[in-house]
Amino acid sequence: MKIVVCIKQVPDTKGGVQFNPDGTLNRKAMLAIMNPDDKAGLEAALRLRDQYGAEVTVITMGLPKAKDVLIEAMAMGADKAILITDRVLGGADTWATSTTLAGALRNLEYDLIITGRQAIDGDTAQVGPQISEHLGIPVISYAQKLDIAGGYVIVQRQYEDGYHVLKAKMPCLITALAELNKPRYMTPGGIFDACEAEITTYNRGHLIDVDDANLGLAGSPTKIARASDKVKKGSGEQVNLDPEASVAYILEKLTEKHII
Amino acid sequence: MKLEDYKGVFVFAQQVDHKINDVALELLGKAKQLAGDLDTDVTAVLIGRNVKELAVKLAAYGADRIIVVDDPELEHYRTEPYTHALASVINEFRPEIVLVGATAIGRDLGPTVSARVQTGLTADCTQLDIGDFPIKKMNHQEQKHNQLLMTRPAFGGNTIATIACPDNRPQMATVRPGVMQKLDRIKNPKAEIIDYNPGFSKNDKYVEILDIVKEITNTVDILDANILISGGRGLGGPENFCILEELAAALGGEVSCSRAVVDAGWKPKDLQVGQTGKTVRPNVYIAVGISGAIQHVAGMEESDLIIAINKDETAPIFDVADYGIVGDYRNIVPMLTRQLMSNK
Numbered sequence: 001m002k003i004v005v006c007i008k009q010v011p012d013t014k015g016g017v018q019f020n021p022d023g024t025l026n027r028k029a030m031l032a033i034m035n036p037d038d039k040a041g042l043e044a045a046l047r048l049r050d051q052y053g054a055e056v057t058v059i060t061m062g063l064p065k066a067k068d069v070l071i072e073a074m075a076m077g078a079d080k081a082i083l084i085t086d087r088v089l090g091g092a093d094t095w096a097t098s099t100t101l102a103g104a105l106r107n108l109e110y111d112l113i114i115t116g117r118q119a120i121d122g123d124t125a126q127v128g129p130q131i132s133e134h135l136g137i138p139v140i141s142y143a144q145k146l147d148i149a150g151g152y153v154i155v156q157r158q159y160e161d162g163y164h165v166l167k168a169k170m171p172c173l174i175t176a177l178a179e180l181n182k183p184r185y186m187t188p189g190g191i192f193d194a195c196e197a198e199i200t201t202y203n204r205g206h207l208i209d210v211d212d213a214n215l216g217l218a219g220s221p222t223k224i225a226r227a228s229d230k231v232k233k234g235s236g237e238q239v240n241l242d243p244e245a246s247v248a249y250i251l252e253k254l255t256e257k258h259i260i
Numbered sequence: 261m262k263l264e265d266y267k268g269v270f271v272f273a274q275q276v277d278h279k280i281n282d283v284a285l286e287l288l289g290k291a292k293q294l295a296g297d298l299d300t301d302v303t304a305v306l307i308g309r310n311v312k313e314l315a316v317k318l319a320a321y322g323a324d325r326i327i328v329v330d331d332p333e334l335e336h337y338r339t340e341p342y343t344h345a346l347a348s349v350i351n352e353f354r355p356e357i358v359l360v361g362a363t364a365i366g367r368d369l370g371p372t373v374s375a376r377v378q379t380g381l382t383a384d385c386t387q388l389d390i391g392d393f394p395i396k397k398m399n400h401q402e403q404k405h406n407q408l409l410m411t412r413p414a415f416g417g418n419t420i421a422t423i424a425c426p427d428n429r430p431q432m433a434t435v436r437p438g439v440m441q442k443l444d445r446i447k448n449p450k451a452e453i454i455d456y457n458p459g460f461s462k463n464d465k466y467v468e469i470l471d472i473v474k475e476i477t478n479t480v481d482i483l484d485a486n487i488l489i490s491g492g493r494g495l496g497g498p499e500n501f502c503i504l505e506e507l508a509a510a511l512g513g514e515v516s517c518s519r520a521v522v523d524a525g526w527k528p529k530d531l532q533v534g535q536t537g538k539t540v541r542p543n544v545y546i547a548v549g550i551s552g553a554i555q556h557v558a559g560m561e562e563s564d565l566i567i568a569i570n571k572d573e574t575a576p577i578f579d580v581a582d583y584g585i586v587g588d589y590r591n592i593v594p595m596l597t598r599q600l601m602s603n604k
Contacts, residue, residue, distance in 0.1 A: 011415075093380060094371070094381065094383075095374065095375065095379075095380055095381070098375065121414065121415050122383075122414055122415075123383065123384060123413075123414065123535060123536075124383035124384070125367045125368075125371070125383065126367075126370070126371040126374075126381060126383055127371075128371075129339070129368055129371035129372045129375070130371045130372070130374070130375040132372070133343075133371070133372045133375035133376055134375060136465075137464075137465070138339070138340065138464060138465045138466075138467055139339055139368075139372065139465075140339070140467060141339070141364075141367070141368040142364055142368070154470070158364060159364045159365070160363065160364055160530065161474055161475060161530075162472070162473045162474040162475040163473050163475075164336070164469055164471065164472050164473070165469070165470040165471035165472075165473070166338075166467045166468065166469060166470065167467060167468040167469075167470050168467040168468075169464045220380070221378075221379055221380030221425050221427065221428040222380035222381070222382055222423050222424070222425050223393070223423065223424050223425070223426060224421055224422070224423055225393050225394060225395050225409055225422045225423060225424045226395055226421070226422040227419060227420070227421040227422070228419065228420055228421075236566075236581055236582035236583055236584065237582070237583055237584065238573070238578050238581075238583075238584035238585075238586065239583075239584065239585055239586065240573060240585075240586040240587070241585070241587070242587075243587060243588075243591035243592050243595060244595070246569075246585045246587050246591075246592045247592055247595045247596045247599060249583070249585065250567060250583070250585065250592075250596055251596070251599060251600075253565075253567065253582075253583050254544070257544075257565055259487070259511070259543065259544055259565070260511070260600065260603070
């Protein structure tokens with residue numbers, strides 16, 4: 001069985017968010033990590049490999065420094081890694097990104113493609129389903145549990161009020177939720193081997209059945225009209241009183257606003 | 261076909277088990293306003309099995325026309341037949357705008373449909389307007405009018421981007437539940453109903469549903485609450501939520517929570533407020549023991565009145581609170597509840 005996991009390097013928005021003095025986000029001060037949903041997807045692939053035997057390939061699209069997440073994936077146990085990097089791919093929206101990834105995936109044999117449900121920088125959840133559409137294969141999004149039976153995947157597909165158990169014929173694409181599992185740590189030996197391991201690099205020339213007009217910023221149907229680092233809402237009053245006075249303060253405000 | 265030939269604002273009227281999702285009604289409200297700006301009309305696209313009787317409700321909330329795609333293959337949501345249904349409607353009726361609720365269904369259907377009809381899709385929008393693109397006239401670029409400008413938070417709620425889709429049709433957006441306002445119910449609505457079936461032939465993309473599991477929770481929908489008492493990891497443990505429940509009962513509100521609480525397994529996911537949970541805008545939001553991570557704030561900052569109680573005076577929640585109280589909630593909240601009860 002051949003499994004390909006699509007991963008993304010993202011800035012860590014959880015916890016250590018840093019601001020510049022003007023209230024804008026200080027991106028340079030933030031760590032670049034493997035997107036959490038993608039990491040759960042990789043862990044799911046590695047568990048399937050451990051259980052049934054498989055070859056796990058990780059693929060990412062990004063700047064040359066995105067190689068770091070591929071090395072991390074190799075240190076966790078991935079067998080092969082591919083970096084898609086080319087200037088013409090820059091500024092891609094989800095449509096152009098999924099077109100690019102599909103073009104790269106057409107080079108590979110796969111029974112199962114796993115992506116994270118969404119990346120914590122964009123939060124769109126669009127790229128996985130769009131890849132499946134470009135490749136013409138079934139997709140199951142929001143996987144909270146995943147197994148293989150014969151030539152099929154059996155997936156618990158999460159909804160707001162429960163889940164469906166779905167069965168799809170492989171090859172297919174699954175988008176993974178972070179709650180799918182708890183990803184393993186890198187091992188010292190794995191880290192050592194990963195640093196030595198070869199990473200395949202793809203550029204524009206490697207993309208199969210992809211039109212130039214569908215790549216990068218120019219090939220993106222959606223265009224940014226305006227972007228701003230969000231201006232933080234001005235804070236209101238802050239008080240530090242003893243409990244009785246705190247309670248009186250809250251009651252006063254609730255009364256003032258006609259809540260009580 | 262020229263871009264100007266695409267007409268009308270379409271809303272995907274999500275139904276599950278013959279119940280229209282509220283977000284579909286909210287989208288009809290917004291669609292009505294956009295259609296007014298564009299001098300066009302609003303169409304709801306109703307997809308399912310034996311769902312035609314739901315059309316009346318869609319008309320009552322602002323649909324001028326309802327396209328019903330009814331087929332046995334559409335009994336339960338599955339990506340492929342629903343994608344085929346909505347994409348076929350788009351190819352047949354050529355709308356200029358398609359709005360989809362950013363639900364667990366819409367966030368799957370939107371991307372596959374946009375890829376199939378080859379247009380852009382903007383996810384999880386919080387604001388939609390009609391305007392010019394580029395917003396300011398530029399010398400080297402044609403300024404297009406009457407474009408859908410889609411505004412969404414990104415980067416965990418740290419940035420806001422306004423996005424247009426100037427060269428492809430339709431312009432597609434998913435919109436978070438609870439953000440747009442539904443119209444007041446129209447009495448004796450008039451709407452045209454069109455049956456449309458593009459034909460469904462099974463292929464490998466039709467996944468099989470083996471089981472449907474509803475997780476029965478007796479939790480309320482926090483989107484409907486006027487007052488929310490929201491607890492974070494600072495509560496110290498799941499047992500302490502009863503302190504918040506008592507306050508909620510005294511105020512006539514409901515209890516919600518932060519992601520940390522859900523991650524820790526203290527409360528179910530449907531009570532979670534934030535970027536990856538629900539976007540709420542109650543009259544009063546009382547945050548107790550919530551540090552105020554950006555991803556949480558993104559889901560509650562539109563609340564009319566925000567009160568925060570936290571031991572840590574540097575907690576970022578105080579940056580968005582109208583009234584911040586530094587202190588231990590264990591000493592403050594039970595006393596507050598008692599006084600509210602005795603004032604009644």
